[in-house]
Structure formats: structure tokens, C-alpha cells
Amino acid sequence: MSTAVATRGLEGIVATTSSICWIDGDAGVLSYRGIDIHELAAKSTFEETTYLLWFGMLPTATQLAEFSKQLAEARHLDPKVIDFLRSLPTTATPMEVLRTSVSFLSIYDADDADSSHDANVRKATRLTSQVAMLVALFDRIRKGLPVVEADKTLTHAGNFLWMLTGTKPIETAVQAFDTALILHADHELNASTFAARVIAATLADIHSAVTGAIGALKGPLHGGANEAVMRLLFAIDKAGADPVEYVADLLAKKVKVSGFGHRVYKTEDPRATHLRRMSESLGKAAGNPKWFEMSRKIELYVKEQKKLNANVDFYSASTYTTLGIDIDLFTPIFAVSRISGWAAHVIEQHDDNRLIRPRADYTGPAYPAPYIPVESR
Numbered sequence: 330m331s332t333a334v335a336t337r338g339l340e341g342i343v344a345t346t347s348s349i350c351w352i353d354g355d356a357g358v359l360s361y362r363g364i365d366i367h368e369l370a371a372k373s374t375f376e377e378t379t380y381l382l383w384f385g386m387l388p389t390a391t392q393l394a395e396f397s398k399q400l401a402e403a404r405h406l407d408p409k410v411i412d413f414l415r416s417l418p419t420t421a422t423p424m425e426v427l428r429t430s431v432s433f434l435s436i437y438d439a440d441d442a443d444s445s446h447d448a449n450v451r452k453a454t455r456l457t458s459q460v461a462m463l464v465a466l467f468d469r470i471r472k473g474l475p476v477v478e479a480d481k482t483l484t485h486a487g488n489f490l491w492m493l494t495g496t497k498p499i500e501t502a503v504q505a506f507d508t509a510l511i512l513h514a515d516h517e518l519n520a521s522t523f524a525a526r527v528i529a530a531t532l533a534d535i536h537s538a539v540t541g542a543i544g545a546l547k548g549p550l551h552g553g554a555n556e557a558v559m560r561l562l563f564a565i566d567k568a569g570a571d572p573v574e575y576v577a578d579l580l581a582k583k584v585k586v587s588g589f590g591h592r593v594y595k596t597e598d599p600r601a602t603h604l605r606r607m608s609e610s611l612g613k614a615a616g617n618p619k620w621f622e623m624s625r626k627i628e629l630y631v632k633e634q635k636k637l638n639a640n641v642d643f644y645s646a647s648t649y650t651t652l653g654i655d656i657d658l659f660t661p662i663f664a665v666s667r668i669s670g671w672a673a674h675v676i677e678q679h680d681d682n683r684l685i686r687p688r689a690d691y692t693g694p695a696y697p698a699p700y701i702p703v704e705s706r
């Protein structure tokens with residue numbers, strides 16, 4: 330019999346060393362390679378932040394230009410991948426399609442069998458560009474719209490919006506989207522990153538790890554919460570209900586309100602500070618403050634009643650809706666950013682690997698349980 334005692338949900342367990350991301354959940358601090366997220370959100374770009382996550386330091390101007398060029402050059406999909414996207418039912422959810430097509434991509438990747446450090450960086454570069462392309466392309470295919478060729482002169486954020494909408498995005502939208510990508514890029518051992526590291530630790534390839542990570546991100550307790558938040562706001566709006574009364578009713582029924590609570594943060598999630606501001610200013614600029622105002626009322630009420638803070642998913646919902654993005658693209662867009670963090674963790678895992686294999690606190694029948702022959706059962 331096991332004598333170990335399990336910690337439910339591995340809460341508070343330190344499972345690895347990592348030099349990528351540091352969080353102080355009590356103080357509400359998040360940093361990538363030691364640099365505060367507020368500073369990165371204000372001053373960095375997704376390309377620069379990705380470089381920081383992968384290589385452990387901020388790039389020089391030359392390194393950044395070269396890295397950005399590599400990411401832009403990697404905006405390429407084998408025609409068979411595009412045929413594959415076209416072959417899928419248009420009713421498939423973008424998250425199912427992303428999970429399946431990232432797995433499919435490995436078959437066409439030149440470095441598929443190589444998990445050396447350099448091959449991992451090459452694959453991470455391609456994957457980062459391709460994940461964004463897959464999300465944009467499938468959305469257009471399912472809507473019967475012509476696919477839009479990647480524009481290698483645009484930034485990662487700008488190209489995504491271009492491939493999604495087919496129109497050159499305005500600067501404020503590109504900037505808001507780029508900031509959202511920085512904010513979502515990494516978050517230590519969150520569930521999807523942990524899943525990626527467990528897979529990578531078997532020495533499986535980065536495509537396998539990212540496929541598993543996408544599966545983990547999909548759930549409503551993790552990345553899927555941003556979609557759930559917007560479905561809640563739409564439901565309140567459709568019912569013409571008072572947001573506070575609606576949420577009070579959910580809480581009374583012991584239903585968890587998506588976009589609130591966090592395993593690590595015991596205070597404001599520093600990413601929510603930015604997304605709240607973005608939701609408000611974009612809503613005002615678009616002449617549609619409704620989603621922000623509804624969100625704010627809910628936030629204040631949940632905080633007062635349950636002492637729960639809004640997490641990264643709460644205001645990303647109204648922010649993306651104001652940017653004109655469809656609700657079922659919210660979680661795939663999380664992956665468009667988080668691919669940078671997943672890749673950093675897979676590279677770090679492969680660079681200094683040990684199989685991840687914890688134990689379970691066994692609660693089944695006592696050993697030795699009798700084997701009863703089938704005719705006697």
C-alpha cells in the first residue's frame with residue numbers, strides 16, 4: 330500500500346526547475362526571464378518577447394530583425410496541409426481543427442525526427458508562424474471565404490489579423506492584439522505547459538508536445554474559459570438580464586463563473602489589469618462600451634461576494650469581441666500566443682531532460698484482492 334499522500338491537483342507542488350517565467354501569486358507579479366510583464370506589455374512586441382522566452386535574454390536590434398525575419402519567412406504551409414483544412418467539416422470547432430492540424434503538420438516538417446536544440450528552435454519558429462496561419466485559414470475556409478496569402482512584411486500580430494480578415498488592420502487593432510499576445514505568451518507550469526513538458530520528457534517531439542498542450546488548453550478550467558466568459562455575457566444580454574442578478578443566481582447555484590479565480594494568484598492577475606484597460610478603451614473607441622460595462626459590474630460583484638479576482642480570460646473576452654473576433658476563435662488565439670511559451674518549455678525540457686513520472690496515492694481495493702473466476706462472479 331502507498332504511504333504517500335496526494336496533493337489534489339498538485340497544488341503548491343514544485344515539479345521542476347525552470348528559468349523561463351517567475352510568478353509571485355501573492356503580490357500579483359508575473360515576469361518572463363525576470364522582466365516584469367507590465368514593462369513587456371508597454372514596451373515589447375510579440376517577436377521580441379518570444380526571443381526573450383526562447384533565448385533567455387532581450388535581443389539586440391540586429392538579432393531582433395533577424396529573428397522577426399525568420400518568423401515571417403516561416404509563414405508557409407505545405408499545400409497538403411491546406412487541402413487537409415479544406416477536407417474538414419465546416420462545423421468542426423477551430424480548437425479541434427488546430428489540435429488536429431498541428432499534429433498533421435509534423436508529417437511535413439523537415440526536422441520531424443530531430444529533437445536537438447537547434448532543430449527544436451527551427452521547429453518552434455515554424456510552429457509559431459504556422460499556428461497563427463492555421464487559425465486564420467480555417468476560419469476563412471469554414472466561412473466559404475478565399476484564403477489570404479501571408480504578408481511577410483507585416484508583424485506577427487498584423488499578419489494574423491490580415492490573414493483572418495483579408496483587410497489591412499488598423500494600427501490600434503494591431504497594437505492591442507500584439508499586447509494580448511505578449512500577455513498570454515507564458516505562465517510557468519499552467520496545465521497546458523505542464524502537459525507539454527510531460528510529453529517532451531518522454532523525448533517525444535515538439536509537435537506531439539504542442540498537440541497535447543492544445544488539448545489541455547481547450548478545457549473551460551484553462552484556456553477555454555475566455556470563450557465561456559463571452560457566452561455568459563451574450564446570454565445575459567440576450568435575456569435582457571441584470572448582470573449582477575444573473576451572476577448572483579449562478580453563484581447561489583454553486584456554478585463557477587468563468588474568468589474568475591486562479592490557482593496561483595491570490596490577488597489581481599497582472600494580465601487582467603491590462604486587458605481591463607484594453608477592453609474599456611477599445612469599447613469606447615468602437616462606440617460600444619456595453620461588454621466592458623457588463624464585465625466590470627460582474628467583476629466588482631464577484632470580488633465583493635466571493636473575494637475572487639478576474640483572471641486573464643475575463644477581459645480578453647470583451648477585448649476580442651470588440652476587435653470583431655468570433656467567440657470560438659478566442660481559445661485558438663490563446664494558442665497563437667502560448668505556442669511561444671510551450672516551445673520555450675519544450676526546448677528547456679529537452680535541453681536537460683528527465684522523465685516526468687510521479688506516483689499516485691492508491692485508494693482502490695486492498696492488496697491482495699482475490700481473483701474470482703468468471704463463472705463464480
Ligand SMILES: CC(=O)SCCNC(=O)CCNC(=O)[C@H](O)C(C)(C)COP(=O)(O)OP(=O)(O)OC[C@H]1O[C@@H](n2cnc3c(N)ncnc32)[C@H](O)[C@@H]1OP(=O)(O)O
Nearest residue numbers: 549550551552554584585586587588589590591592640642
Ligand atoms: C488561463 C487560465 O487557465 S486562467 C483560469 C481560467 N479558468 C476559469 O476562469 C474557470 C473558473 N475558475 C476556476 O474554475 C478555478 O478558479 C480555477 C480552475 C482557475 C482554479 O482552481 P483551483 O485552484 O483548483 O480552485 P478551486 O476550484 O478548488 O476553488 C476554490 C474555491 O473557490 C471557488 N471558486 C474558484 N473559482 C471560482 C469561480 N470562478 N466561480 C465561483 N467560485 C469559484 C470554488 O468553488 C471553491 O470554493 P469551495 O472551497 O467553497 O468549494
Ligand SMILES: O=C([O-])CC(=O)C(=O)O
Nearest residue numbers: 515516518519520592641
Ligand atoms: O497558470 C495557470 O494555471 C493558468 C494561467 O493563468 C495561464 O495559463 O495563463
